[in-house]
Amino acid sequence: MSYPEKIHEQAREVIARYPEGRSRSALLPLLHLVQSHDGCVTDEGIAFCAEALGLTKAQVQAVSTFYTMYKREPAGDWLVSVCTNTLCHAKGGQRLFETLSEELGVGHDETTPDGTVTLEHAECLAACDYAPVVTVNYEFFDNMDDAEALDLVRQLREGKRPIPSRGAPLCTLREMSVQLAGFEDGREAGLEGNAGGDATLAGARLAAEAGVTAPAFDPDAPLVAKDKEEAK
Ligand code: FES
Numbered sequence: 001m002s003y004p005e006k007i008h009e010q011a012r013e014v015i016a017r018y019p020e021g022r023s024r025s026a027l028l029p030l031l032h033l034v035q036s037h038d039g040c041v042t043d044e045g046i047a048f049c050a051e052a053l054g055l056t057k058a059q060v061q062a063v064s065t066f067y068t069m070y071k072r073e074p075a076g077d078w079l080v081s082v083c084t085n086t087l088c089h090a091k092g093g094q095r096l097f098e099t100l101s102e103e104l105g106v107g108h109d110e111t112t113p114d115g116t117v118t119l120e121h122a123e124c125l126a127a128c129d130y131a132p133v134v135t136v137n138y139e140f141f142d143n144m145d146d147a148e149a150l151d152l153v154r155q156l157r158e159g160k161r162p163i164p165s166r167g168a169p170l171c172t173l174r175e176m177s178v179q180l181a182g183f184e185d186g187r188e189a190g191l192e193g194n195a196g197g198d199a200t201l202a203g204a205r206l207a208a209e210a211g212v213t214a215p216a217f218d219p220d221a222p223l224v225a226k227d228k229e230e231a232k
Contacts, residue, residue, distance in 0.1 A: 003048060007037055011052050014182055024053050027063055029181040031070050036177035040071040068120070069180070076111045077172045078156045081122035081135045082149075088124075092145070093132040097121060099146045100153055116157050118173075129199035130165070137176045139164035142197060168193045 010033055015026045027049060034045030041064045050057045064070045082088075082097040097119075104112050104119055111118040127133045130142030134149055141152060142165040155162045161170045168190050171179075179185050207213070 003034075003037060003044075007033060007048075010181065010183065011048075015052065017182070024055060027053055027055070027060065028067075031060075031064055032177045032181040035070060036174050036181060039074045039174060068122075071118070073109075074111065074115070075173055076116050076118040077174075078116060078153075078170075079118045079120065079135075079137050079173050080153060080156075081120050081125065081138075083123070083125045083127075083131070083133050083135075084121045085124040087128040088132040091131045096132055096134065096144060096146060096149050100149055103150055103153060112157070114157070117153055130197060136162075136164070136170055137173050139167045139170055141165055164193065166194050166197050 011030055014029045014033065015023050018025045030049045030052060031041055031045070034048055035041050038045055046057050046060045046064060049055070050060045053060075065072065080100065082093060082100060084093045084097055100119055101107055104117055106112055106117075106119050108119065108121050122135070125133055125135055125140075127140055127142065130140065132144055134141045134144050134152065136152070136156065141148070141162075144152075152162055163169065168185060169187075169192060171185070171187065171190075175185075185191075
């Protein structure tokens with residue numbers, strides 16, 4: 001498959017963000033970019049990234065198979081990730097996964113035959129204070145129970161876009177991949193959505209009440225600690 005000029009243009013823009021001689025650092029966003037076009041990271045996508053960055057296909061393949069965000073099979077419009085790590089597991093995450101698996105008729109990293117939903121187990125999603133959590137295309141749905149999780153996937157399959165507990169309104173996985181490649185969310189509605197959750201803000205509120213502040217950022221602070229500098 002040859003990629004349209006727009007993808008080449010975006011790839012050049014991504015690579016230009018990195019210092020000369022460090023273009024290989026652009027690999028992660030470039031993989032998101034080809035995924036936004038193909039719906040997954042295809043062999044063609046790997047060849048494209050390798051050529052653009054002067055890497056071997058084996059190097060690109062190694063990176064793309066290391067990170068779970070890169071899909072090697074066509075994924076659905078809606079990637080439903082259920083956290084089954086320790087805290088979410090203790091609060092019912094595994095049961096949520098099994099409930100959704102039964103409803104959708106798919107297992108981990110599988111996509112419904114109609115191509116709408118890909119289901120996956122996820123490691124800690126860094127939202128333990130809202131356990132058990134589910135994300136759809138990386139937007140959070142907090143404190144889920146079985147009925148809410150079922151309602152969520154049913155709405156997605158009906159073409160609706162439920163509002164996440166926090167973060168921007170949902171967009172498809174391909175649209176999200178463009179953002180993950182480092183491009184702005186072009187939707188006006190992308191600025192809408194729910195702000196930080198109460199559990200997250202509780203610490204900041206307590207600190208404000210107690211008058212606790214963090215030291216201000218010192219732009220003149222040395223990049224290497226003095227004792228480490230002297231030890232050299
Ligand atoms: S264990 Fe589920 S978000 Fe941390």
